[in-house]
Amino acid sequence: MKELIVLFFAILFLIPDFAHVNASTRTQVFRLNSGSPESVSNDKGDAFYNQITAEIFKRLDLKMKFVRVQSKRALMLANKGVDDGNIARVEGIEKNWTNLIRVPESIITWEFTAYSQNKDIQINGWNSLKPYSVGHVRGWIIYHKNTAGAKNVIQANDSYQLFRLLQNGRIDIALSERFQAPYFYKQIGYTPKRLTSPLAKKPLFIYLHKRHKSLVPKMAAVISQMKKDGSYQKIFDRSFNFRK
Numbered sequence: 001m002k003e004l005i006v007l008f009f010a011i012l013f014l015i016p017d018f019a020h021v022n023a024s025t026r027t028q029v030f031r032l033n034s035g036s037p038e039s040v041s042n043d044k045g046d047a048f049y050n051q052i053t054a055e056i057f058k059r060l061d062l063k064m065k066f067v068r069v070q071s072k073r074a075l076m077l078a079n080k081g082v083d084d085g086n087i088a089r090v091e092g093i094e095k096n097w098t099n100l101i102r103v104p105e106s107i108i109t110w111e112f113t114a115y116s117q118n119k120d121i122q123i124n125g126w127n128s129l130k131p132y133s134v135g136h137v138r139g140w141i142i143y144h145k146n147t148a149g150a151k152n153v154i155q156a157n158d159s160y161q162l163f164r165l166l167q168n169g170r171i172d173i174a175l176s177e178r179f180q181a182p183y184f185y186k187q188i189g190y191t192p193k194r195l196t197s198p199l200a201k202k203p204l205f206i207y208l209h210k211r212h213k214s215l216v217p218k219m220a221a222v223i224s225q226m227k228k229d230g231s232y233q234k235i236f237d238r239s240f241n242f243r244k
Contacts, residue, residue: 028063105219113178126199132171135154162184
């Protein structure tokens with residue numbers, strides 16, 4: 001009986017150690033998710049978000065698994081802590097997704113731009129869209145808000161459909177993001193005219209679950225250093241320059 005009691009307490013004292021090992025194992029691989037399209041994140045791992053985050057986590061000496069899921073689900077999983085973070089979102093989402101903390105150094109700045117087949121169309125700000133039939137991908141809030149007064153607005157299911165609408169003359173103007181748009185219209189064998197300088201620019205950020213609060217300033221410093229040493233630009237050029 002004495003031996004059994006000793007064994008019981010020995011096991012009891014070892015339980016925290018087992019728990020620590022299991023917890024450590026769970027967090028060895030940082031799960032970063034993305035709800036972005038294949039123009040910037042893909043399963044092959046050679047799109048912009050894949051490449052830039054691989055370099056960031058390499059410099060942080062952390063293992064990272066890049067996970068692609070539907071956009072809203074990506075936020076939900078990161079906010080619940082099922083995944084460790086999400087790339088890439090505009091500033092301010094933490095008001096609604098309160099478990100997420102923004103890494104303050106931007107990962108990229110999207111340029112929201114107008115495209116057309118008609119080279120004579122002149123665009124100068126959102127109000128100049130009003131005389132035209134315009135299209136954008138469903139769910140892009142910035143376009144939804146700023147096209148309310150247009151002659152006609154069509155919401156496409158995806159960017160391929162958007163540029164087919166433009167190609168077939170169903171809309172006068174397609175609204176898309178400058179660096180992503182060529183990925184889609186070139187795949188359907190079409191090259192529209194980019195009408196203007198961007199209608200708007202929005203920096204995007206990585207968000208981490210609050211349990212990784214201590215990692216936020218370290219990650220911001222790494223991104224900043226990559227911009228200074230030229231490695232960020234090399235990855236950007238490799239991903240986007242051929243599309244401009």
